[in-house]
Amino acid sequence: MQVTHDDIMFVATLVNELCGVMLDESKGYLVESRLSGLAREAGCASYRDLCHKARAPGNAPLQHKIIDAITTQETLFFRDDSPFEALQHKALPELIDAKAKTAFSRRIRVWSAAASTGQEAYSIAMTLCELIPDVRTWDINILGTDICNAAVAQASLGRYAGHEIQRGLSPHLRSKYFVPDGNGWRVRDELRALVSFQRRNLLEPFTGLGSFDIIFCRNVAIYFGAATRRDLFHRIADRLAPGGFLFVGSSESLSDLGPRFAPLHHCRAVYYQPNKRQAPALV
Ligand SMILES: C[S@@+](CC[C@H](N)C(=O)[O-])C[C@H]1O[C@@H](n2cnc3c(N)ncnc32)[C@H](O)[C@@H]1O
Known part of the structure; x- marks a missing residue:
């Protein structure tokens, strides 16, 4: 699914509200690679639709899925020693x-x-x-x-x-x-x-x-x-x-x-x- 400038802005605003993570315009590839499967699974035609759907009352599970997909879990034992x-x-x-x-x-x-x-x-x-x-x-x-x-x-x-x-x-x-x-x-x-x-x-x-x-x-x-x-x-x-x-x-x-x-x-x-x-x- 193609990501537009508007899509990035909608996703960035939602993600920032949900978990504090800041996405800027350069993060189009991140939105695409991490949210395209979720958007399809949720039956959304665009990332903007996905954001609307996640904001609807009672849609906390979709919000959690977006957070899980967009955050980076990179870690290791004794990181930095x-x-x-x-x-x-x-x-x-x-x-x-x-x-x-x-x-x-x-x-x-x-x-x-x-x-x-x-x-x-x-x-x-x-x-x-x-x-x-x-x-x-x-x-x-x-x-x-x-x-x-x-x-x-x-x-x-x-x-x-x-x-x-x-x-x-x-x-x-x-x-x-x-x-x-x-x-x-x-x-x-x-x-x-x-x-x-x-x-x-x-x-x-x-x-x-x-x-x-x-x-x-x-x-x-x-x-x-x-x-x-x-x-x-x-x-x-x-x-x-x-x-x-x-x-x-x-x-x-x-x-x-x-x-x-x-x-x-x-x-x-x-x-x-x-x-x-x-x-x-x-x-
Ligand atoms: C890069 S990992 C760091 C893990 C570990 N602290 C380390 O240094 O190896 C960042 C973690 O922050 C979590 N995270 C991002 N936003 C968060 C928030 N608003 N509240 C709690 N955890 C958050 C992510 O889910 C991710 O697991």
Whole structure:
């Protein structure tokens, strides 16, 4: 199905409203390659018709299909390496030390926001298991959320094809935390027990999420406009406990968002502590 300038504008407006992703005029090929099957399946003569149909009352399932088709789920285990090194050698040790003096010394809450098919959340879980020998006696939850239904379903299943498991996972960690399953691999129950997944749209209020010690929100805001990105990172920072750490994608510096987002460095990793604990007043 041929895509016109008007089609792109209709699709871009709808997609931006639904999930914050910005499409410009150069994205005609994307609209065509990702939405043509859906438009045919929905009996629409054009992409503009598809948008009208999706906006009709009661058509949330079609909206979800459009979101699933247009968003990019590219991910891999231990993506970019250095954030996971900073997590293991800097953020987690600092967090565990700080928590030792509190009533919840063995409770850790992590959020992988825009978790795609779950590799990021499971990489965080493996990092925790490698760092904490008696991890089973700790109260740990890593929440993975994503807007894409299919991605959340695969993450919940914890099953990966051979080519997915090869991306970023060492043979040592693969045999320690995964079991062969048909022609793929499945997350072992012990690791799966640390992680939960749910569908969430980052544009919507974070109702009922509680607060987190660590948040990963990587490689999603690059698809958003400036105002949506700024609002998102401030709302995400509000969900971090005092002293909690925020990790973003390797190309996503937050230094333009003001002093709250002063960068911290560990080797090649850049991360943030937007709600730093106040130093005790000198008397
Ligand atoms: C490129 S993947 C990044 C996955 C992972 N964080 C990583 O860095 O490897 C981007 C993810 O953001 C999700 N996404 C896009 N818009 C979203 C929104 N408004 N709310 C929640 N997730 C969204 C997509 O479905 C996709 O899975």
